[in-house]
Amino acid sequence: MASPSAGEGAGNGSRGDALQGKQASGSFLMASAGEGEGEGGEGGEGGEGGEGGVDPAAAAKDPAVYLSAIDIIRAHYLAGEAMLDVEGGRREGGAMFAHPISEVYIDLESVFEAQGAAPFMDEMTEAVDLALSDAPVAEVKASVRKVYAALDAAAAKAPENGKSEAAIEAALAAEMFDRAAKQYDTAVGPNGSTEAWIDGYGFWKVAKMRADALKPSLQGEHESLAEELASAEELFAKAYASVEKPEEAPVDTGSLLAASSRISLKTSSF
Numbered sequence: 001m002a003s004p005s006a007g008e009g010a011g012n013g014s015r016g017d018a019l020q021g022k023q024a025s026g027s028f029l030m031a032s033a034g035e036g037e038g039e040g041g042e043g044g045e046g047g048e049g050g051e052g053g054v055d056p057a058a059a060a061k062d063p064a065v066y067l068s069a070i071d072i073i074r075a076h077y078l079a080g081e082a083m084l085d086v087e088g089g090r091r092e093g094g095a096m097f098a099h100p101i102s103e104v105y106i107d108l109e110s111v112f113e114a115q116g117a118a119p120f121m122d123e124m125t126e127a128v129d130l131a132l133s134d135a136p137v138a139e140v141k142a143s144v145r146k147v148y149a150a151l152d153a154a155a156a157k158a159p160e161n162g163k164s165e166a167a168i169e170a171a172l173a174a175e176m177f178d179r180a181a182k183q184y185d186t187a188v189g190p191n192g193s194t195e196a197w198i199d200g201y202g203f204w205k206v207a208k209m210r211a212d213a214l215k216p217s218l219q220g221e222h223e224s225l226a227e228e229l230a231s232a233e234e235l236f237a238k239a240y241a242s243v244e245k246p247e248e249a250p251v252d253t254g255s256l257l258a259a260s261s262r263i264s265l266k267t268s269s270f
Contacts, residue, residue, distance in 0.1 A: 004084040052101060058224040060111045063158040064171040069108045069175055071206045073100040077127070077151075079202030081144050082243035084137050089243075092198060094131035097124065097144070114155040120150035164210050167270035170225065172265040174260070176207035177232055181256040184239055197245035206238045208233055225266040232259040 015100040042118050054069040077161035081098030083089035109119060183200030186192060211229040220224035236259070 032051035033242065047207065054108060056107050056111050059108060060114065063163060064168050066111065066115070067155055067172055068175055069104050069111075070155050071210070072104050072179075073124075073173055074151050075176070075179075075206045076100045076199070077147050077202075078145055078205045079243060080125065080127075080131065080196045081141060081199065084131065084140055084198055086244055090131055090140075092194070093140075094115070094128050096198060096202070097127045097131055097147075097193070101128075106179045112154050112157070115154075115159060117154035117157040118148065118150070120154070122263055123147045123150050140141075142237065148207060164238055164270070166217045166222075169210055170267035170270050173207060173214055173229065174264040175211035176203050176210055177260040177263050180204040180207050180236060180240070181253075181260040184190070184249075184251075184256050185253045187245060188253060192245075194245050201240045201243045204236050221269065222266075225263070225269075226263050228259070228266055232263055235259055 050159070054065060054072065054126055058065040059069055076096045076099050080093040083093035085094060086092075101121070104120065105124065109121065113119060115232060122144045123143070127140065127147055130140045130143050180200050180203035183196050185196075187197035187200055211233055215226045215229055218229075235251060235255060239249075241250060
């Protein structure tokens with residue numbers, strides 16, 4: 001679903017040119033300029049840390065790929081919103097809101113529009129501006145809710161290719177668990193970054209949303225997937241108990257990677 005070759009390399013190559021002629025606010029540019037250190041911690045080349053981008057051509061045809069782009073954006077906003085409640089976390093929150101603009105949205109905007117979804121660049125940059133200013137937290141969160149509403153509206157315009165809703169949800173859940181596990185691996189490694197942890201937290205939150213939506217439909221031959229999802233949710237909840245990175249890793253990295261691999265294997269049956 002995710003195309004590493006079309007990942008952050010494309011978005012990171014020239015942050016200054018990323019808006020492709022669109023007006024960028026000073027706050028957005030400030031947040032983007034601070035990405036360098038964190039991006040390396042997120043996996044560097046090829047999106048190895050779980051932060052690979054999305055192939056626009058595939059997103060235009062495949063609902064799972066299209067929706068994965070929306071999930072990546074949502075993950076960053078969920079993580080950024082959580083950082084707003086952390087003392088001194090507004091800068092990181094604003095950076096989380098800014099990342100998917102250049103990493104995902106710019107490349108996918110034409111795909112969203114082709115599907116009939118309204119552009120939502122303005123909503124995203126407003127959230128960045130408010131997070132990095134002295135705006136009250138309640139006002140920032142109100143702007144984030146506008147982004148969630150725009151994401152929901154865009155998701156409703158996903159292309160169709162004959163895949164069942166359960167198959168799409170399974171693929172999305174598997175990808176989000178995979179990204180969360182890889183970000184955790186990167187975050188707690190020797191050169192781990194706080195940013196990788198925050199990203200992973202966001203991916204975990206979306207993974208749980210997808211898993212909860214999927215489990216009620218899993219019966220018969222797919223019951224074992226429901227069991228794997230339930231086990232993974234318990235494990236990842238312990239791993240990502242907080243958006244703040246702990247001193248010591250609460251869960252062994254291998255167990256998260258193994259859990260996400262088992263989910264991916266079982267979703268291949270759809």
